[in-house]
Amino acid sequence: MSLSPDAACASMAGSQTERVREPVLELSAAGRHGFMLLIVGLYVFLLAPLLVVIFASFSPDQRNVYSLSQASLHWYREFAASENFRSAFVFSIWLATVASVCATVIGFVTAYGVVRFLDRRREMGKAIAMLPMMVPHILISLSLLLVLTRFPVPELAALVVGHVLICLPFALAGIVASLEGIPHDLEAAASTLGASRLRVLTEVTLPLVAPGVLSALIFSFIISFGDVDIALFLSGPGRTTLPIEIFSFIQWESSPVIAAITTVQIFLIVAFGLAVERLVGLRAAMRI
């Protein structure tokens, strides 16, 4: 059903808020219902694989049973008892912490330099800083692995460097955005009043961009914790991340213990995601 010219004129005469809310694509009732059905279907599609994992984790035995009355924590106990998975979990947390702190520190220093000191070349500086996002991650990890096999570099260092590299673009872009959002006059005022450059940085700039820096830190943690492409080639005995441990396990067998582990991971990540959402908005942090 098309919007007739009269109806359009009538609706344009409405108040500003009514105009903005007006559905732009006028469909017939059937079309509207069809569209809403598609959207509901898409949300089911997006969330089903996660919900099904959460349900399967409470299953009482080997089979994936989805019933609340038989819910058991058996597989969570199994996870806690499994030396491999537990140590992979701890290692992943350690790695994500180290990588996100490094990425945030380097990201802040670079972002400050780019925003405050690069004049005409600022856009170029930002583009160069995004470099690791433009190459496929497996290329980064393979190259680092090749370096490992040819030169006496500690293996753990390569893994940390790889994770710092993939976190950096996100950390940096987030901090650049929050630095660009604060008025420069405040720093200028502090400096006019005699504060040293370092004091301006620590007492004026940092507190102002703290939410951006914190969300860069959390977001880098999320990126590192979920990564497979880098760890796929750079993991090894004693330094296997949780996603890689899961990957090598489910290549051969399936067990609800994986569901229990991934459920823990889902809740951890969603909690962190909510924190980022509160601080700066997730979409801004993801750069999409």
Next chain:
Amino acid sequence: MPRIPGGLTVMRSVERAPGFATALLTPLGLLYCVCLLAPISYFLAVSFLRYSPDQLYTSTFTLDNYTRLLFDLYNQNVVLSTFRIAATVTLITLVLGYALAYFLSRASPAWRALLMFLVIAPLMTGVIVRTYGWIVLLGGDGLINQLLLALGLVSRPLQLLNSEATVIVALTHLMLPFMTFPIFSTLVTQDPLLVPAASTLGARSLRAFFEVTVPLSRSGIVMGSVLVFTLSAGSVVTPALLGGRTVMMMGQMIYQLVLSTFNWPLASAFAAVLVFCQFLVVFAYLRRARNVAQP
């Protein structure tokens, strides 16, 4: 520099302090040069060297790896199926992502934050968690098969895993947010009065949609498509877990060449072709974006 009456100099928005600026930009520059550009150049250079079973490579120049990649039937097939899968995923996510983006851009602000969080939250749980979700959903004793059996529609569990279709479904799931949000950004900034205006000028509703709304969101469509295409062409873990023996994409091929046959030169050639094709796509995107900016 502007001077204020007291004779003080006000800092300009960009300071002149070359030493300090260099100190700030050096760590990242060093990191990228030493740990990113140098290793990648080294790795890609290996694609021009001859393979030897007992060392990583021999230092003889050769184009063999590329001829093997382009003219060997099996390798050709790997390259073609990679781009076929990536293109299919891009098309499906374009249609579905557009619908979702359109819905989100018209949703009431009170609900929008939650609705967007539900789209983006699965994205953050990582590739492994979501791929595993598909295994649980589609496996022999998975939810879909249990439902089908309970409803009496099938007598034995269906084989839903290990096919190209499974890989495409899972990749579509992984990539949908990357298509939705760039399109959403262009839709949400459109003037909501444009379509009523087009209708006033006599355009029917669907025509207004395809001739006004869609062309104005072109930059989002192109950006989303590039993201989805490059990300899915480079995927390793999802096809490895869901494709079984039937699907072989370039990422998996590289993984196997490096970790089981230690053929670094051929793996490097595969990686070079992958990166080259991705850059072609990005380059086409940049040209396109410029044409949109300056029609």
